[in-house]
Each structure stands twice: as C-alpha cells, then as structure tokens.
Amino acid sequence: MQEKKISRRSVLAAGAGAALCMPFIRPAWAQTQTVRALMWEAYVLPDVVSKFEEENNVKFVATFFDGNSEAYNKLRVGGAKEFDLVQADGFWPQLYFRDGLIRSVDYAHVPSAANYLPEFHAEKFKVLTDPASGSKIGYPFCWGAYGITYNAAVVAPEKTGTIECMFDPALSGQLSTSARFEENIALAALLVTDRLGSREKPRPDGKPFNPYVLTDEELDGVKKLLIEQKALLLTRYQDNPTLFQLLQSGAVVAATEFAQVFRQLLTAKDRNPKQDFRHTLKMKEGGLGWVDTWLVTSGVEDGPKLDLCNKFIDRMISSEIMKRIGEVAGCSTTIDLRGISTEEERKVYLMDRSSEIADLFMFDQPSSPEKWERVWSNVQAA
Amino acid sequence: MSEAENRLNRRLFLHIPTVFLVIFFVLPLIALVVLSFWQTENYKIVREWTAMNYVTLATEPAYFIFFIRSLFMAIFVSVFSVVVSWPIAFFIVRHGGRYKLILSLLLAVPFLSGEVLRLIALQGMLGPTGLVNGVLLKLGAAPLRFIMYSNSATFIALVYLYLPMVVTTVYLSLLNFDFRLASAASACGANRFRIFSEIVWPLNLSGTIVGFLLCFIPTLSAALAPRFLGGPNGVLYGMSIAQQFGESGTWALGAAMGVVLFLFSMLVLGVFSLGIDLRRTGFTGMGRQ
Incomplete structure (x- = not known):
C-alpha cells in the first residue's frame, strides 16, 4: 500500500479548502431567519432595518425595483418563494393576488393598521380587497399622484x-x-x-x-x-x-x-x-394616482415567518416611522399623522387632501x- | 507522479473550465435562442414555437433605428479611441522609462470604481448644472446644450469607459514591438511617416484591431451610458434590450434582439479576425526595447 506523506503543501491546500468552505457551513443553532423584500429603494431606512434585525434576530434582505411591471416580472420569474414581502401600487396588488403571487392578510395582527386615514381603512379602501372572497390582500403605505x-x-x-x-x-x-x-x-x-x-x-x-x-x-x-x-x-x-x-x-x-x-x-x-x-x-x-402597499407573498405560510412579516409591516406603518418616510421619500402617508404634524407639514404632505385619491385614475x-x-x-x- | 494522477490532473485542468463555460456561457445562450422563438403575452411566456419576434424586428423600423444608432456610435467611439490611444501608448512605451509600468497601471484606475458611479459622475460633469456648463454660466456664457442629455454625451461617456482598454491593448502591442526595425528603416533613409505607415502601424495592426474590438463590442450593446446621458433621442439598441427584460416584460422580443446582436458581433469578430496575424502583432520575438 502506498504511504501518503503529509506535506506542507497538502496542509496548506486542505487549510485553504476549509477556509473557502467556512462561509457555507454553519451550525443549526447559528441559523437566523431571513426576511426578503422586493421594494422601492426610497423606503429603506437603514437604522429602522438594523433595529428590526436586532430585536428579532433576523436578517432583512431588500431587492429594489423601479416600476410595477419590473417587480411583477421578478416575482413571476423567481416565484413567490424568492421573496416574503413585496411592494406594489394601484391595481397591481389585485393582479398579484389573481396570479397567486401574494396571500391574504389579517389587519388584526398589525396593530398600527388602526391608525389609517379614513380613506384607507380596511372597509373603505376596496383596492386592497379581493372582490371574490372579501379578504384583505395588503396594507396601504404611501400615496400620491403623477x-x-x-x-x-x-x-x-x-x-x-x-x-x-x-x-x-x-x-x-x-x-x-x-x-x-x-x-x-x-x-x-x-x-x-x-x-x-x-x-x-x-x-x-x-x-x-x-x-x-x-x-x-x-x-x-x-x-x-x-x-x-x-x-x-x-x-x-x-x-x-x-x-x-x-x-x-x-x-x-x-x-x-x-x-x-x-x-x-x-x-x-x-x-x-x-x-x-x-x-x-x-x-x-x-390625473393618475397611486397607493403604495406592503404585500405578503404566497410563499409565506402561517407561523413564525408570517409573524415576522407582520411585525415588519407594523413597524413600517407606525406613526413615528411613517413620518420619517414621508420626510425622506417626500410622499404622503396613509397613516393619520395630523396629531403629530405642524400646520405646514399638513399642507405640504397633503394630509387633509387624502380624499382626492378617489378622483384619480389608479396606476x-x-x-x-x-x-x-x-x-x-x-x-x-x- | 503516476500516469493515472497525471491524467486526472490534466482532466481537471481542462474539465473545470469546460464545465464552467458550458453552464454559464453556452446554456444561457441556448436558453436565449429558445426564448427568442417563444412569445410573451401580458408578462407571461407562451411556449409555442414562432418566428414572430424576428418578424417584428424585421418589420418595425424602431428596432432597426436603435441598431443603426448603436452601430454608428460603436464605430465612432472605437475609431476615436484608437486614434487617441496610439499617441498615449506610444508615449508611455517610448518615454515612460522606469515609470512605464506605473503609467500603464494608471490606465486601470477608473476601473476601481463601478460603471454606474463613473456615469453618474460624468452626468454631474456634463449636465446643465455640471462642471462644464456651471463654469460657462458663471462666466456669463451660454451652456453647451450638445453635451447635455444627447448622443454627444453618450459618445463622451463611452470613450471615457472604454479608452483604457484600447490604450492598454495598443500599449502591450507596442511594448513587444522591436523598435530596432524602425531604427533600421531610419538608417536606410525612410522618413518618420514612412517608418510609421510601413513598419510601426502594420506590425501593430493586430494589437490595434484587438483594441478596436474590445471597445466596439461592448459599445454596440451599451445600455447604461445612453440611459443616464442619452436624453430623449439617445436610446440605443442595448438600452432597448434592457427595457424588454425590465419594465416592458417582453422578454421573448428582447431575447430575439440579443440573438441578433450576438450574431452580428460574431460576424464582426470573424471579419476582423481575418486581419489579425499573430506573427505580425509586434511580438517579433527579437526581444524588447
């Protein structure tokens, strides 16, 4: 039988191989959940994401898109398994739901949903209601016009x-x-x-x-x-x-x-x-109008993943974060912020004109x- | 090392890159060709064989216009880059001295940042509020409209992006050229123009063609530069392809456009390769200067 010698070269090769493999080998206890979102870049607040990751021991991975059709294509190609959360506006969420790309949601699990402006309350904002089953299919986020x-x-x-x-x-x-x-x-x-x-x-x-x-x-x-x-x-x-x-x-x-x-x-x-x-x-x-939404993909099943998605949406539509998003992205919000805003802010962010969305043609x-x-x-x- | 181990090593040496090329180069290309013979309807792929996408490309003048625009842009950018590259490369080789290597490495500096970053920087330079027009406005002069969101702006950007490639290629060709041939011609009474046109240029023609192609091929498919700088009249073929795969969701048509571009690029490579004689690339085998 041929005797194999352990040479310095073989030790170095084995060491290099092991080092290269390390990023792909992790013990089960070290595994963290990942929340993957397909979203508009303007709505990312790094400190909010970091805090969410820290508090829930999860990793938040965002992929960005420019237009609805691009997001729709990405979701269709990758399938709903590639993302947990997705954003869309206008009538696009209805199309997503018809194609089985997103699932129905329950506002009861997202406490901040109670603070929507009257036009965006679950029973009034029909754009996010499935006509067949009557179930809600997403959460309004920001609104505006073109x-x-x-x-x-x-x-x-x-x-x-x-x-x-x-x-x-x-x-x-x-x-x-x-x-x-x-x-x-x-x-x-x-x-x-x-x-x-x-x-x-x-x-x-x-x-x-x-x-x-x-x-x-x-x-x-x-x-x-x-x-x-x-x-x-x-x-x-x-x-x-x-x-x-x-x-x-x-x-x-x-x-x-x-x-x-x-x-x-x-x-x-x-x-x-x-x-x-x-x-x-x-x-x-x-005029053309839009209401950006948060949607949960059909790849997310009931359980810890859905809870995480709900937690993230709840955080994003909380009054404090919505106010910051309005300032950073320059959009009007669907959450009623009038109690914590100045007169000037109410005017600039059209807080008293949200009813006008009904007169616009939705994207x-x-x-x-x-x-x-x-x-x-x-x-x-x- | 035994014969069996030797054979195994040789196989690994050849098979790994072959598998890599088949998976990441050949298969995507086949997928592109297959997709080009399908259709997309309302963002859905219809898997029925049809040549409709090619018929659309042949009958809709818009795509032909994009292609012609790209072709002219690629020719102008490549020719200009070659013309500018020659004196730069010649200077480095002949007068770079011990800084030759550093000077040639400096050419790679722009590549240390991403293409998008470089284009955004250029947008800042050429835009209405950019450095050029900003200074002109401060001086009370009219801004240069032709460099703002136009094909000229795209041309400047593409030269900026690909010039280092051409300079490097010409530089490498000249570096390996035996300048004693030029000295011999001079000693025989040839003037500078004759030395250049009959000795330096022909013996470095292959290197120059390679540089030309390294600029021509990516310019032909350029998508980012026209998107950021081209303006309303600056849509090029590559940008249109990106649009088909992005917001339009007409992937099958985009795939057909990609196949046409690939075939044309191969044709150009084939034609130009006829002019490349590796024995006359400046690698004369007579030692370096």
Missing part, C-alpha cells in the same frame, strides 16, 4: 391646470418627464381621449374608462403626441435626485412626477427664494404590454 411640479416664478399656475402644459412649445427644452413608459403613455392618453371625446364611448374591456385600457386609435394618438413632446424635453429623468437637481438649478421648470421631488424642493436647506415650486395634483383632463397594468412597448419604442426611435 402630477405636475412646476416653478410658478416661470410657469403661470393656471397653465398647469391642464396636461397641455407638458406639451407647450413655449417651454421647449425646459420640460422633463419620468422614464417610465406606462405613466407617460397613460398621462398622454388622458389628453388624447379628452381631445377625441372617446371616454364615454364603449371601452375595449366593457368597463368605465381607464387610461391603461386604450383603443388602437387612442394609442396612435398617444404615439403622435409623445413624439411631438420629445423635442420639448430636456431629458426623461431616471431618478428623483436627477429631477431635483434639474428643477433646483432652473434647467427644468415643469415636470411630471410623484410629488416627492416637489416636497424635497420645498424642504431643501439651500432653497432659492426666487423659486416658487408648486404641484398640481389633478389636471382638468384627469394599472397596460391592457397590452406588447402594444404599449411598440408605441414606446416608436416614440424613442422617432
């Missing part, structure tokens, strides 16, 4: 009462819109359908008008309008900090956005007193993502 933020020192306020403002040649090179294709098309659709007078006509889905369900004629009108708009835009901003800089510097005087940048501009320390930023929530042709899934993609590509290529 309105026009403008510098009133340059743009007359009455001009922004209509979506035409974003297509005004007089503001050429000083306009900006988001890079999200759904909202660009849906907002332009409000103007096109208003001009065509086609909202009252029978709709393709047989339901009342929804700017996310359009006829081919309307889509064609949208395409022409967006191509015209291209020449007037400085850029389509990719993120809020970019838009903030563009508006604050005066390079852009009017932009469609989620009112988040508007609030950041108002609360900025180095604010230019000559600038007078204002936000139009709803234009005469209508939704495009009737045909393929058709909408062609329209958007044609606009981009024109």
Whole structure:
C-alpha cells in the first residue's frame, strides 16, 4: 500500500479548502431567519432595518425595483418563494393576488393598521380587497399622484391646470418627464381621449374608462403626441435626485412626477427664494394616482415567518416611522399623522387632501404590454 | 507522479473550465435562442414555437433605428479611441522609462470604481448644472446644450469607459514591438511617416484591431451610458434590450434582439479576425526595447 506523506503543501491546500468552505457551513443553532423584500429603494431606512434585525434576530434582505411591471416580472420569474414581502401600487396588488403571487392578510395582527386615514381603512379602501372572497390582500403605505411640479416664478399656475402644459412649445427644452413608459403613455392618453371625446364611448374591456385600457386609435394618438413632446424635453429623468437637481438649478421648470421631488424642493436647506415650486395634483383632463402597499407573498405560510412579516409591516406603518418616510421619500402617508404634524407639514404632505385619491385614475397594468412597448419604442426611435 | 494522477490532473485542468463555460456561457445562450422563438403575452411566456419576434424586428423600423444608432456610435467611439490611444501608448512605451509600468497601471484606475458611479459622475460633469456648463454660466456664457442629455454625451461617456482598454491593448502591442526595425528603416533613409505607415502601424495592426474590438463590442450593446446621458433621442439598441427584460416584460422580443446582436458581433469578430496575424502583432520575438 502506498504511504501518503503529509506535506506542507497538502496542509496548506486542505487549510485553504476549509477556509473557502467556512462561509457555507454553519451550525443549526447559528441559523437566523431571513426576511426578503422586493421594494422601492426610497423606503429603506437603514437604522429602522438594523433595529428590526436586532430585536428579532433576523436578517432583512431588500431587492429594489423601479416600476410595477419590473417587480411583477421578478416575482413571476423567481416565484413567490424568492421573496416574503413585496411592494406594489394601484391595481397591481389585485393582479398579484389573481396570479397567486401574494396571500391574504389579517389587519388584526398589525396593530398600527388602526391608525389609517379614513380613506384607507380596511372597509373603505376596496383596492386592497379581493372582490371574490372579501379578504384583505395588503396594507396601504404611501400615496400620491403623477402630477405636475412646476416653478410658478416661470410657469403661470393656471397653465398647469391642464396636461397641455407638458406639451407647450413655449417651454421647449425646459420640460422633463419620468422614464417610465406606462405613466407617460397613460398621462398622454388622458389628453388624447379628452381631445377625441372617446371616454364615454364603449371601452375595449366593457368597463368605465381607464387610461391603461386604450383603443388602437387612442394609442396612435398617444404615439403622435409623445413624439411631438420629445423635442420639448430636456431629458426623461431616471431618478428623483436627477429631477431635483434639474428643477433646483432652473434647467427644468415643469415636470411630471410623484410629488416627492416637489416636497424635497420645498424642504431643501439651500432653497432659492426666487423659486416658487408648486404641484398640481389633478389636471382638468384627469390625473393618475397611486397607493403604495406592503404585500405578503404566497410563499409565506402561517407561523413564525408570517409573524415576522407582520411585525415588519407594523413597524413600517407606525406613526413615528411613517413620518420619517414621508420626510425622506417626500410622499404622503396613509397613516393619520395630523396629531403629530405642524400646520405646514399638513399642507405640504397633503394630509387633509387624502380624499382626492378617489378622483384619480389608479396606476394599472397596460391592457397590452406588447402594444404599449411598440408605441414606446416608436416614440424613442422617432 | 503516476500516469493515472497525471491524467486526472490534466482532466481537471481542462474539465473545470469546460464545465464552467458550458453552464454559464453556452446554456444561457441556448436558453436565449429558445426564448427568442417563444412569445410573451401580458408578462407571461407562451411556449409555442414562432418566428414572430424576428418578424417584428424585421418589420418595425424602431428596432432597426436603435441598431443603426448603436452601430454608428460603436464605430465612432472605437475609431476615436484608437486614434487617441496610439499617441498615449506610444508615449508611455517610448518615454515612460522606469515609470512605464506605473503609467500603464494608471490606465486601470477608473476601473476601481463601478460603471454606474463613473456615469453618474460624468452626468454631474456634463449636465446643465455640471462642471462644464456651471463654469460657462458663471462666466456669463451660454451652456453647451450638445453635451447635455444627447448622443454627444453618450459618445463622451463611452470613450471615457472604454479608452483604457484600447490604450492598454495598443500599449502591450507596442511594448513587444522591436523598435530596432524602425531604427533600421531610419538608417536606410525612410522618413518618420514612412517608418510609421510601413513598419510601426502594420506590425501593430493586430494589437490595434484587438483594441478596436474590445471597445466596439461592448459599445454596440451599451445600455447604461445612453440611459443616464442619452436624453430623449439617445436610446440605443442595448438600452432597448434592457427595457424588454425590465419594465416592458417582453422578454421573448428582447431575447430575439440579443440573438441578433450576438450574431452580428460574431460576424464582426470573424471579419476582423481575418486581419489579425499573430506573427505580425509586434511580438517579433527579437526581444524588447
């Protein structure tokens, strides 16, 4: 039998192999639970996450997305097993629930849910109720619109009462819109359908008008309008900090956005007193609205994991954290913070205007993502 | 070492990279090709064989326009990078002295930060409130509109991103070039232009082509630079592919676009490889300078 010698090289090789394997070998007692969230980056408060991890001996792993369709795709590809919590807005939670990607929830296990503004109470806010079973499918979080933020020192306020403002040649090179294709098309659709007078006509889905369900004629009108708009835009901003800089510097005087940048501009320390930023929530042709939510994926079963998810949501919608999120992300909250806010904060964060959400068209899934993609590509290529 | 151990070592040496390449390179490519012959409807994959995505690419002018934009951008960026790289690399090789290595390593400094960070920094430089236009505005001059959210801004960004690759490749080629050949030509009465055009350039052409391709291929599929800097008219092919796999959820069409890009890149590589003669790459085997 051949005798094997233990050489220095073999010891080093074995040591290196063992060291490389160490991160993957852990005793059972050292295993911590992980809460995995698919969420918007703006809502991450590192200190809140750290405290949650510490108190519950868990690891919180966040994955970020930009738009609903992107999150939906990620959830579908990875399956609900890849994430425990997910965020969505508008009618998207209904789609998630229909596709079995999220589960029903019980507000009784999230004490902070008792502090919702009247419009977002479980029995009133039907967007998060499954029509078939009547069960709740998620928790409202922040709300807002896709309105026009403008510098009133340059743009007359009455001009922004209509979506035409974003297509005004007089503001050429000083306009900006988001890079999200759904909202660009849906907002332009409000103007096109208003001009065509086609909202009252029978709709393709047989339901009342929804700017996310359009006829081919309307889509064609949208395409022409967006191509015209291209020449007037400085850029389509990719993120809020970019838009903030563009508006604050005066390079852009009017932009469609989620009112988040508007609030950041108002609360900025180095604010230019000559600038007078204002936000139009709803234009005469209508407006788009959103309510961000927290949803629990169908991969989470009853038990410790669901308890952890509920605890996290409860923490996130607590008054103290919601106030901070409103300040950091610049959004209005669905939790009633009027008792702990100043008059100025009530005004800036639209705390007394939450009822207006009912008049806005909620963010939704495009009737045909393929058709909408062609329209958007044609606009981009024109 | 026994013959059996030797064979085992040889197998491990070859099989590990082969398995790695098959799993992470060949299989994803096959998956991409398969996906390109399926369809996506309402964010769902329909597993029915169809060439519809390729028909869409052939009939919708938008995708062709994106491709042509990308192609021109890649050609301009690569040619410009080669033109700029040559004097830089030549200077380092001929006059770098004992700092040659340090100077060549300095070229890699931008790679120490991420691509997104570099692009955001560039956005700050070229934007309406950036360093360039900020200074111009302070001086009372009009801002340079062509560098703000335009194809020019994307061009600057792509040159900034890939120039170090081209310089490094040309530098390595020149480093191994036997400059005694140039001295011999000079001694025989050739002027500088003739020495460059008939000796230095042809003997380093292969290295230059490799540098060109290292810039051309990634530029052809660039997605981030046009996204951050391109503006409303700056959408390129790679950005459109990213859009199909991201917010649009039209993955099958994106896969078809990817296959077309892959085939075109292979074609370019094939054509250019005809011009590469490894015996004439500057590696003359006659020792270094």
